[in-house]
Amino acid sequence: MYTQNTMKKNWYVTVGAAAALAATIGMGTAMAGTLDTTWKEATLPQVKAMLEKDTGKVSGDTVTYSGKTVHVVAAAVLPGFPFPSFEVHDKKNPTLEIPAGATVDVTFINTNKGFGHSFDITKKGPPYAVMPVIDPIVAGTGFSPVPKDGKFGYTDFTWHPTAGTYYYVCQIPGHAATGMFGKIVVK
Numbered sequence: 719m720y721t722q723n724t725m726k727k728n729w730y731v732t733v734g735a736a737a738a739l740a741a742t743i744g745m746g747t748a749m750a751g752t753l754d755t756t757w758k759e760a761t762l763p764q765v766k767a768m769l770e771k772d773t774g775k776v777s778g779d780t781v782t783y784s785g786k787t788v789h790v791v792a793a794a795v796l797p798g799f800p801f802p803s804f805e806v807h808d809k810k811n812p813t814l815e816i817p818a819g820a821t822v823d824v825t826f827i828n829t830n831k832g833f834g835h836s837f838d839i840t841k842k843g844p845p846y847a848v849m850p851v852i853d854p855i856v857a858g859t860g861f862s863p864v865p866k867d868g869k870f871g872y873t874d875f876t877w878h879p880t881a882g883t884y885y886y887v888c889q890i891p892g893h894a895a896t897g898m899f900g901k902i903v904v905k
Contacts, residue, residue: 843883
């Protein structure tokens with residue numbers, strides 16, 4: 719007889735297996751589409767310096783940006799944050815408020831040594847399926863390499879959003895479905 723806890727445990731096992739398979743075969747890249755990003759490596763001190771370059775201001779669970787050019791720095795699963803999640807300005811999956819017409823420079827860092835991740839922007843809101851087909855992706859990174867040898871992967875991209883509501887998501891199977899996403903409000 720299945721109990722709710724057994725069902726939940728089996729669901730997480732299934733999600734984890736799907737994510738591991740996707741990471742192994744590079745499914746995240748295919749799902750995110752062809753995004754032109756170059757992945758670089760950074761040490762932990764370099765990652766900490768990059769995180770300091772985020773130009774937002776925190777108020778509750780929202781990070782607000784101002785000006786014609788903003789710099790968002792997001793990291794996947796920093797120590798002390800639950801897996802899977804994003805961290806922006808020391809907040810788990812915060813809402814990002816960005817002025818319409820701004821040029822948005824994004825730095826995405828994968829510090830999770832067990833998985834690749836993506837930081838992709840879409841207008842499709844939650845809920846997300848375990849095997850997500852999030853279309854269209856308007857900007858993003860595609861699938862990151864898995865960090866190794868004490869170094870972490872990072873990449874940069876620029877986005878020119880129009881007013882509206884968007885979401886940042888990780889497209890690795892199971893990640894967005896279990897909470898690895900956040901809202902972006904451009905106004």
